Amino acid sequence: MTAATETLPPGFGEPDAEDLRQADLPPVMPIAIVTLALIVSGGIVVAAQYGRPAHLTIPTVLLGAAAVLLLVNAVLIARIRAFAWPVFFRVLGWALLAYAVIAGILEYVFIYDHTPARLLFLFTAMLVLFAIDVPLMLSYSVARWQPLDAN
Amino acid sequence: MTDTAVGAAVGPDALDHGPGDAVPASTPPPGAGGHGPPPVPNFNIVPVRALPIVAVVLVGLIVAISTDNLWGLTFFHVAGGGLWTSLDLFLGLVLGPIMGSMTIPARVEFTTKFMPKMLLIMPTLVAMTLGAGFQLARHVGNLEATYPHHGWIVASMVIVGVMSVIALGLLEPANLAVLFELKKPHPNGERIGRLMKVFIYTAGITGVMQVATIVIMTFLASR
Numbered sequence: 001m002t003a004a005t006e007t008l009p010p011g012f013g014e015p016d017a018e019d020l021r022q023a024d025l026p027p028v029m030p031i032a033i034v035t036l037a038l039i040v041s042g043g044i045v046v047a048a049q050y051g052r053p054a055h056l057t058i059p060t061v062l063l064g065a066a067a068v069l070l071l072v073n074a075v076l077i078a079r080i081r082a083f084a085w086p087v088f089f090r091v092l093g094w095a096l097l098a099y100a101v102i103a104g105i106l107e108y109v110f111i112y113d114h115t116p117a118r119l120l121f122l123f124t125a126m127l128v129l130f131a132i133d134v135p136l137m138l139s140y141s142v143a144r145w146q147p148l149d150a151n
Numbered sequence: 152m153t154d155t156a157v158g159a160a161v162g163p164d165a166l167d168h169g170p171g172d173a174v175p176a177s178t179p180p181p182g183a184g185g186h187g188p189p190p191v192p193n194f195n196i197v198p199v200r201a202l203p204i205v206a207v208v209l210v211g212l213i214v215a216i217s218t219d220n221l222w223g224l225t226f227f228h229v230a231g232g233g234l235w236t237s238l239d240l241f242l243g244l245v246l247g248p249i250m251g252s253m254t255i256p257a258r259v260e261f262t263t264k265f266m267p268k269m270l271l272i273m274p275t276l277v278a279m280t281l282g283a284g285f286q287l288a289r290h291v292g293n294l295e296a297t298y299p300h301h302g303w304i305v306a307s308m309v310i311v312g313v314m315s316v317i318a319l320g321l322l323e324p325a326n327l328a329v330l331f332e333l334k335k336p337h338p339n340g341e342r343i344g345r346l347m348k349v350f351i352y353t354a355g356i357t358g359v360m361q362v363a364t365i366v367i368m369t370f371l372a373s374r
Contacts (some may be wrong), residue, residue, distance in 0.1 A: 016339060018339070018342075019339075019342070020350065029320075029324070031318045032320065033316065033320035033321070036315075036316050036319060036320050037251050037320075040312040040315055040316055041312065043312070044305070044306055044309060046314050047285075047294070047308055048296070048301075048304075048305045048308065049296060050289070050294045050295060050296060050297075051294065051295035051296045051297060051298075052296045052297070077224065087331070093326070094197070098274070101209070101272070102278055104258050105209065105213060105278060105282055106212065108216070108217075109216055109285060110284060112216060112217060113286075113289060134323075137319070137320060137323075137324050138323060138324055140325055141324030141325065141327065141328050142324075142326075142327050142328050142331045144328075145328055145331070145332060145339075145342060146331065147335075
């Protein structure tokens with residue numbers, strides 16, 4: 001790292017337009033990571049009770065908190081004015097497709113296992129949030145570093 | 152997961168241009184940061200031709216689950232888990248340091264050819280391992296709360312959960328952002344270095360967790 005400042009062209013360390021725009025962006029990534037952590041935690045709490053009557057209060061609270069955070073994130077992203085929207089939606093579309101397949105496989109496992117209705121609802125809701133939250137992170141983290149006219 | 156390899160490929164030390172390193176002939180435009188990145192070969196972010204292979208693997212996984220076939224479930228879980236863990240450790244401990252000693256253009260070229268493939272390989276292995284693993288544990292009764300070593304199972308769930316959050320929340324977004332950055336006419340080397348630091352710092356955490364997973368799984372398999 002130290003040699004870089006000596007050998008690279010002048011202006012190497014200067015921020016470009018994308019760097020300057022970062023300060024105006026909302027904290028989407030931290031919120032999305034917390035959302036994912038809540039979803040995963042809820043899944044672990046439910047799975048750890050497998051084979052005995054499950055207490056669903058904690059996972060339901062975790063799921064609710066995750067849903068609220070995801071909604072907040074969606075609103076925060078929608079309010080961004082200067083953003084590489086074409087890139088965002090392109091990555092989002094493909095990522096949604098990929099994670100819908102992954103979530104679909106997991107949902108299939110739960111249905112195949114005759115998961116009780118209340119648990120199945122909880123798992124399904126978690127999978128839906130998961131399949132939206134991760135693509136949101138991927139598309140946002142790509143688009144935030146792209147020029148506004150990128151497509 | 153594929154963290155260290157990329158980190159070493161175009162990581163912070165990729166900014167250290169030695170006397171023998173190639174630099175691009177083109178000069179970055181004013182305002183672009185003047186980052187002097189090495190030449191970037193043309194590449195596809197998602198290797199579309201490999202998608203049928205992924206589809207075949209996923210169909211096989213679904214068949215194994217739907218038939219509740221013990222051999223099939225064991226195969227997908229052990230093969231997927233073994234490859235997942237081996238790839239992580241190999242990339243982090245062997246390939247990463249080797250790539251760190253390569254020239255900058257060589258690292259960039261390797262990254263542009265290697266990382267898109269990893270975008271398909273790693274999620275497929277993770278889906279194989281976790282999907283078959285959950286069903287296998289249910290099939291043999293390891294998932295039951297009455298299982299004598301239930302605590303170990305829960306511990307493995309927690310470890311996988313933390314690894315998933317790190318991989319999906321930090322590694323994969325940064326990985327994708329780097330690939331898109333390399334697609335630009337004038338990639339920002341300083342930005343790539345910053346993004347790669349995420350890989351390097353989290354690589355240690357996931358590496359330790361992979362070892363912990365091996366300890367738990369071999370313990371449970373020997374009971």
